Amino acid sequence: xxxxxxxxxxxxxxxxxxxxxxxxxxxxxxxxxxxxxxxxxxxxxxxxxxxxxxxxxxxxxxxxxxxxxxxxxxxxxxxxxxxxxxxxxxxxxxxxxxxxxxxxxxxxxxxxxxxxxxxxxxxxxxxxx
Amino acid sequence: xxxxxxxxxxxxxxxxxxxxxxxxxxxxxxxxxxxxxxxxxxxxxxxxxxxxxxxxxxxxxxxxxxxxxxxxxxxxxxxxxxxxxxxxxxxxxxxxxxxxxxxxxxxxxxxxxxxxxxxxxxxxxxxxx
Numbered sequence: 345x346x347x348x349x350x351x352x353x354x355x356x357x358x359x360x361x362x363x364x365x366x367x368x369x370x371x372x373x374x375x376x377x378x379x380x381x382x383x384x385x386x387x388x389x390x391x392x393x394x395x396x397x398x399x400x401x402x403x404x405x406x407x408x409x410x411x412x413x414x415x416x417x418x419x420x421x422x423x424x425x426x427x428x429x430x431x432x433x434x435x436x437x438x439x440x441x442x443x444x445x446x447x448x449x450x451x452x453x454x455x456x457x458x459x460x461x462x463x464x465x466x467x468x469x470x471x472x473x
Numbered sequence: 474x475x476x477x478x479x480x481x482x483x484x485x486x487x488x489x490x491x492x493x494x495x496x497x498x499x500x501x502x503x504x505x506x507x508x509x510x511x512x513x514x515x516x517x518x519x520x521x522x523x524x525x526x527x528x529x530x531x532x533x534x535x536x537x538x539x540x541x542x543x544x545x546x547x548x549x550x551x552x553x554x555x556x557x558x559x560x561x562x563x564x565x566x567x568x569x570x571x572x573x574x575x576x577x578x579x580x581x582x583x584x585x586x587x588x589x590x591x592x593x594x595x596x597x598x599x600x601x602x
Binding site: 350352391393395396397398404406408409410414415416457458459460461462464465 | 479481520522524525526527533535537538539543544545586587588589590591593594
């Protein structure tokens with residue numbers, strides 16, 4: 345059983361010049377939740393977040409998992425990117441460290457990457473002798 | 474004993490239009506290491522990183538700690554920002570969740586914030602009954 349992968353979705357993000365409700369971030373959350381429901385074995389947990397502090401590059405998501413790098417992506421289209429995001433995170437989940445080879449990454453992840461952060465050191469396994 | 478705080482410093486960052494060596498990121502690493510040596514009780518661990526994927530906003534750092542939000546900052550001056558960064562991370566280390574009130578944050582953190590990511594769920598404590 346691989347470690348679970350958490351997909352954080354900013355629900356506060358607004359598309360530029362778009363004052364309508366629900367906000368673009370909330371619409372992305374809905375489309376991701378629907379798309380994930382069709383992939384029950386994906387091992388991905390979606391968590392809504394009020395702000396990822398990437399307000400100039402809406403919509404934004406982050407993906408994190410114990411022992412793997414964390415990635416933050418922006419410039420995502422709420423109407424069209426859900427499947428692409430889940431595909432990219434599927435590749436992430438298949439790696440031991442979260443680093444997907446550049447060529448294999450979806451274009452939206454290549455152009456939309458905002459930042460990445462190394463994994464925190466893992467706690468020592470119990471009864472290591 | 475509070476949880477340790479890890480300060481990731483991108484050593485690959487170049488200041489715009491600056492082809493000199495060592496690179497701006499490496500210079501920031503040096504100035505941070507020197508400044509930290511004068512604060513032996515700070516509880517901060519500096520870890521050099523080859524790339525935080527924030528190449529357009531050099532210099533960049535990230536701060537992370539178990540159970541706390543992760544923050545990424547850019548637009549940092551390698552010559553002048555070391556003490557400010559350590560001050561800001563000291564405030565971070567004094568919080569339970571890593572969220573420093575906006576007004577208390579250094580100006581460089583307010584204007585330079587690139588992204589933030591929630592803490593991953595913590596493992597259950599042992600023998601919790």
